[in-house]
Amino acid sequence: MATETLTAVATADGPRRRRGGIRSNENLAGWLFVAPVIVILGLFLLLPILMALWVSLTDWNGQGSPFTGDVPFVGGHNYTQLSTEDGLARRDFMTSIRNNIYYVAIVVPAQTVLALGLALVVNNRMLKGKSFFRSAFYFPSVTSSVAISVVFLFLFANSGAVNALLGVVGIDGPEWFADSRGVLHLLFGAVGVDSPPAALADGGPFGLTWWDWLAGPSVAMISIITLVVWTTSGTFMLMFLAGLQNVPVTLDEASTLDGASRWQRFRYVTLPMIRPTTFLVLTLGMIGSWQVFDQVYVMSQGDPAKTTLTPAYLSYRTAFRDFDYGSGAAISFVLFLIIIVLTLIQRRALAERDTDRPRRGWRRRRVPERS
Amino acid sequence: MAVLTDRPAATPARRHQRAARTLATRFLGYATLVFFGLVFLYPFVIQIGNALKTEPDAAANPLSPFPDPLTVAGFERIFAGTNFPLWLGNSLLVTVLVTIGRVFFDSLAGYALARLRFRGRGGLFAAVIAVMAVPGVVLLIPKFLVLNQLGLYNSYAGLVVPLLADAAGVFIMKQFFESIPVSVEEAARIDGASIFRTFWSVVLPMAKPALITLTILSFQGSWNEFPHSLVSVQDPDLFTLPRGLADLVSGSLGKGTQYPLKLGAALLATIPVAIIFVVFQRYFVRDANDGSDKG
Incomplete structure (x- = not known):
């Protein structure tokens, strides 16, 4: 609130200083001040995106420069290869989309519920030592994704901590990173459906059979999902905490006096009050979940049987391992499109919220990915 | 009831x-x-x-x-049997340069966007907001293309220069500068100080909390940065810590799992950020809170 007053003062003061020749001076200084940032972001962000757009229309193999006449121009072929033409490229791409959909479907709800739960506990007025636990929950989010992936490789190793823990309760843990079986397939198997029923065996959309689409995340993917939920929940917990602290205590007390049970208070008072935060967490989670890369690179490289392949990793692999830069760039742009759509949805909703409750509008992302 | x-x-x-x-x-x-x-x-x-x-x-x-x-055999082998010291040196160099660059360039731009009246300011700020939404992973191939084209691929310049400014940092600084009362600057300007002088000796000292936040974020971000090093260098002599670590686990060690060694190396890579986290915790927490609260 103090800052809002200050901002108000600053803008009120503004016009007064527009005097004399200072203005033309400011024009030059302004551009000089922003010049380094413009040059760096322009050169290493905007220009490269345009270059990649061009490359996605060619068959450049990494030799020489992609901007000479020698590079075969293929138009939209790289894109049709991913969408309408049957072949390995489309199968891999659709597999990566499938994997990422299941990944998002588990990671986003799981991290949101966990983050909200942690925030509720840490926000409890009756407990002491909360700041220690708040830091403990948040700490994994600030560590290196590569270093943490190494730790989880060990935890989920065949003779690792997770299997040791499962052994304590009498479960024979799987070989996490070698297990390509889909979780849904395993569930179907448990009710006696071991092989695809005839109706699902072939003829699904985009070159994958219905049975393949319905595989669920593989056992290997589950370990990556666990890691990501574990690392990101802390960040989202802090967001929920900020939201919860905006809920007036009096409201909670009033509903207690009215005889509302704890669950009713949570369901009908707290949850509606933090709806904007929940929406923010859900959309940020979705935007971040489509960018999973580091963990896949370190832990599984898309294996086993391509069940941890994600679009982000596939675009990298297609370009830098198979030297098919055009196709890799095309995958990047499709992914870009997915993420932009999610971002626009989020910003629109936030703008609506900001008109209700004017505030300085910005967000930062420290979701699994960064720029 | x-x-x-x-x-x-x-x-x-x-x-x-x-x-x-x-x-x-x-x-x-x-x-x-x-x-x-x-x-x-x-x-x-x-x-x-x-x-x-x-x-x-x-x-x-x-x-x-x-x-x-x-x-401590694992740690001995980290220092004797791997390029760990080299990666550490590279990481330190990159992190220090990137942090200095970001703090300086981001505050310059943030100040201009907050205070200086110049043509195109509104459009530039909109561009900064738009750039913040560009996801890092879709830039892997694009960054490689431009570094390759500019002859910066496989060099320290390629590791450092593209990271020297970031939109989110510009945003943080702009928001902060807008919260500082303008009267002090006015006094300095009336006394005849140039715009840069006013910025450097009057405004920046007042922006300490934001500068600390930005320093910490830049340090943490560039110390942990992995995908950029993946597409900007190939030469093992230029590997940073995350890159070296990733290389280590993906099989450059040869046979055997060697978990004590890998965990030790990952631990050493985590320690600097852990120390900063413990010391400057409130800045981390505030950053994350800012993100939600201000939407």
Whole structure:
């Protein structure tokens, strides 16, 4: 609130200083001040995106420069290869989309519920030592994704901590990173459906059979999902905490006096009050979940049987391992499109919220990915 | 629902019941805190413990935090058998340069966007906001293309220069500068100080909290940065810590799992950020809170 007053003062003061020749001076200084940032972001962000757009229309193999006449121009072929033409490229791409959909479907709800739960506990007025636990929950989010992936490789190793823990309760843990079986397939198997029923065996959309689409995340993917939920929940917990602290205590007390049970208070008072935060967490989670890369690179490289392949990793692999830069760039742009759509949805909703409750509008992302 | 009518005439028995309920809540609260405290911290405990174990011990008792026998052989092999010291040096160099660059360039731009009246300011700020939404992973191939084209691929310049400014940092600084009262600057300007001089000796010293936040974020971000090093260098002599670490686990060690060594190397890579986190915690927390609160 103090800052809002200050901002108000600053803008009120503004016009007064527009005097004399200072203005033309400011024009030059302004551009000089922003010049380094413009040059760096322009050169290493905007220009490269345009270059990649061009490359996605060619068959450049990494030799020489992609901007000479020698590079075969293929138009939209790289894109049709991913969408309408049957072949390995489309199968891999659709597999990566499938994997990422299941990944998002588990990671986003799981991290949101966990983050909200942690925030509720840490926000409890009756407990002491909360700041220690708040830091403990948040700490994994600030560590290196590569270093943490190494730790989880060990935890989920065949003779690792997770299997040791499962052994304590009498479960024979799987070989996490070698297990390509889909979780849904395993569930179907448990009710006696071991092989695809005839109706699902072939003829699904985009070159994958219905049975393949319905595989669920593989056992290997589950370990990556666990890691990501574990690392990101802390960040989202802090967001929920900020939201919860905006809920007036009096409201909670009033509903207690009215005889509302704890669950009713949570369901009908707290949850509606933090709806904007929940929406923010859900959309940020979705935007971040489509960018999973580091963990896949370190832990599984898309294996086993391509069940941890994600679009982000596939675009990298297609370009830098198979030297098919055009196709890799095309995958990047499709992914870009997915993420932009999610971002626009989020910003629109936030703008609506900001008109209700004017505030300085910005967000930062420290979701699994960064720029 | 009858509670409301009962409340004014709370009997001792009812009060007892409520006290018991409070106690139970508290117990449940602490139990949850401790349980999740373990979930979030025990992996690090395991990491430290197993980094100090022998390989057979780590394989046999992965859950135990106590090495038996205790050995630093893993760490010795990190320094003798891998390029760890080199990666550490590269990481330090990159992190320091990137942090200095970001703090300086981001505050310059943030100040201009907050205070200086120049043509195109509104459009530039909109561009900064738009750039913040560009996801890093879709830039992998694009960055490689431009570095390759500019002849910066496989060089320190390629590792550092593209990271020297970031839109989010510009945004943080702009927001902060807007919250500082303008009167002090005016006084300086009336006294004849140039715009840069005013910025440098009057405004920047007042922006200390934001500068600390930005320094920490830049340090943490560039120390942990992985995808950029993946597409900007190929030469093992230019590997940063995350890159070297990733290389280590993806098989450059040859046969054997060598978990104590890998966990030790990952631990060493985590320590600087961990120290900064403990010391400057409130800046981290504030950053994350800003993100949500201001939407």
